[in-house]
Amino acid sequence: MSFMESTRAAGIDPVLAQSFRVSARCGCFMQAARSLNIKSTQLRKHLAQLETQLQCSLFNHQDNGLALSREGLQLQAQLIALAHEHDVPVIEQPLIRLAVAESILHDILGRDLVSLLRRNASVRLDIITLDSELSLRAVSADVVLWLAGTESPLPGPSFPVSEPQPLARLDYLPHIAKRYSRVAARPDSLDDLADFMLVQWQPDRQVESFRPWNGVVDQRLAGVVQLHSYELMLEMIRCSACIGLLPNYMSQFDRGLVGLSGLFDQPMQRQVWMAVNAESAGQAEVQMIVELIHNTFNERREWFEA
Structure with a gap:
């Protein structure tokens, strides 16, 4: 790589460079957007901005996906070389542990969890299924969804949690x-x-x-x-x-x-209860899962009131 090419690649905004690298690797705007945890429209804006800055087209559109143009291949090689030079580390994502009653996961929550993963391919999620009181007492998690009596959440998790919330009576x-x-x-x-x-x-x-x-x-x-x-x-x-x-x-x-x-x-009858680990309740990633659960049960409210 020549000095001029190295300087040109090094001068690219890091966000635009990352958008291009991931798009080139995935060969698909939608998958690249998932990996970057952004909307595909935002990703396309980044790439259009980069092409305007470089005054060239970086991609050729094909029936089965994307292919890099000659200029795109050159830029990819330059950015890969720079990445090796700087040895940029992968940013570790926090692990979110979700423990959920097996029937609730299968019937109610599973589809929305799949949608979450489609939108955010970088998330680290540990899903633990609960099928008994014993498994509930033994588990350690950030968010717990379990089935218990209609009047009391007991027996519940054995670790310190927030006040259990009733989500639906079944x-x-x-x-x-x-x-x-x-x-x-x-x-x-x-x-x-x-x-x-x-x-x-x-x-x-x-x-x-x-x-x-x-x-x-x-x-x-x-x-x-x-x-x-x-x-x-x-x-x-x-x-x-x-x-x-x-x-x-x-x-x-x-x-x-x-x-x-x-x-x-x-x-x-049984009641669906939710509680959050007292130590991790303030984490943004945990709150994201809590919000998803609330939205899921609110959207299916008619299921439980029929």
């Missing part, structure tokens, strides 16, 4: 796939359940408020499946004509499922 009903049951033939009494296979997620056996349902399952001598996978339980209800206990919002999550009301006199 009613639970036995559910069946619509395609396996005509309206007129759907069970409307406990005796009618004898003609159907029951499926139970094992962690629900420990839930006190589910005693009516657990009693029916425990009495079964045949036609019952118990398993540890929440996702597999859902699949069995969808595809195997099984009946299983699910939150009442499930018919909103999956229009092919329907709740069977009127089978039990005693309501089966």
Whole structure:
């Protein structure tokens, strides 16, 4: 690299240089914007500003993505050489630990977490699933979402946390796939359940408020499946004509499922609680996750009020 080329590359604004380097590496404006944690429109402005400054086009647009022009290849080589000379370190991102009840992660929060990662590819997120009181007591995290009684968040996390916040009250009903049951033939009494296979997620056996349902399952001598996978339980209800206990919002999550009301006199309810680690509550990255959770539950408010 000549002295003139080195001086030219070194004189580029670091933000513009970084925008170009990442775009050249990714070959895609959208992916580059995610990696830089900025909007794609802002990234394009940076690149347009750089091209104006250098008075040349740095990219050739192709059907399957971006390709560097001759001038772009030259600039990339110059910037790589400069980066090696200065040995610029990668900025470490703080690790955010999110512990969340498995069913809440699968049904409610998962989609918005995926959207967060699409917008910010540099985030460091440790997602821990909770499927029992034991796992809740053993976990250490920055943000915790768990299921407990409707009146009290106990048992809760074992480390110091902020005041637990109730996010949603969940009613639970036995559910069946619509395609396996005509309206007129759907069970409307406990005796009618004898003609159907029951499926139970094992962690629900420990839930006190589910005693009516657990009693029916425990009495079964045949036609019952118990398993540890929440996702597999859902699949069995969808595809195997099984009946299983699910939150009442499930018919909103999956229009092919329907709740069977009127089978039990005693309501089966749980509350979603959230708390933040007292030591990390003030961190901006933790507050970002807390805000995402609040927005998710607010947007799905009708799921819990139906």
